[in-house]
Amino acid sequence: MAKKTDPVQARGRARTAVGSQSPGARRDAHRRLRTPRAAATAATLAIGLALTGCGAPASAPATTGEPAATDGPIVLTTFSVIADLVRQVAGDRAEVLSLTKPGVEIHGYEPTPSDLVRVHEADLVMDNGLGLERWFKRFVADVDVPHVVLSEGIEPIDIVSGEYSGRPNPHAWMSPTAAKVYVDNAVAALSDLSPEDAEYFAANGQAFKAELDELAERTAAELPDDGAALVTCEGAFSYLARDLGLQEHSLWPVNSDVEGTPQQIRSQIEFVKDNDVPAVFCESTVNDGAQQQVAAATGAELLGPLYVDSLSEQDGPVPDFLSLISHDLDVISAGLGDGPDPGDAE
């Protein structure tokens, strides 16, 4: 298989050629600029710094558990799942950070003063879009940092019930097919930021998309093709269900809506009984109490958790994007597919 051009050499050449336009130099320039950028900005930053006690110089050794600094630009994303996707493309040429920590619920997140400081320190900000981070749009509106929406170009699937009915379902990253659009958008945005590294980003993007294709193919082979039903807590699997030819039924449409009402539970129980659904699932960032009631009332097995809106910590089961998708597909296959059933073991 054709290998990428030697990225290290290419990078060295490019950096030498463009001199002060290199990402490292640009980042330094950004840092110098941060103080004089605007009086209002400086004042806001001062408030943020005072509130957070985060006054260490930017070059201080990392002590926050975040990935080690590179000399590349800083790319700030909104949550851990898309942070890792972008990191797979950026490799060692940019420092990709997530505004929210693993385990934090991204729907309806309330940004803090220190988040604003981090936005000002970034060379590029990226969010999911499709209405997931409504707070983020307002948050970056007055900040002079390039902003890219990773889901741009996706064919949205609408939410069909509840308060957000008719709006796009934001969870497009859960489809390996749609995630490839995210990858392309990340490649384009990073290449705009560091044109000298464009070949490196393109090669990383190609490799990552090949892994997504492989995952999708493997799962299609393991799942029944008879329109089986994927029954979850949040309606976060519309894009994945479409890819896999599954029906989808959830307790609530999206985590920012009401969760686990008696009516939602009754509707889910009815669906599970009508469709002889063998297993139901719930996600890592929500309470599975309502789904436990569904399982108890129907005899369906409750499996999971599935991971959607957050990665796990590094030592958990889904520390990165591919392991999240792979984990979920394995759990779903075990519940609905032709995978080995532990109960049948002889």
Ligand SMILES: [Zn+2]
């Ligand atoms: Zn969600």
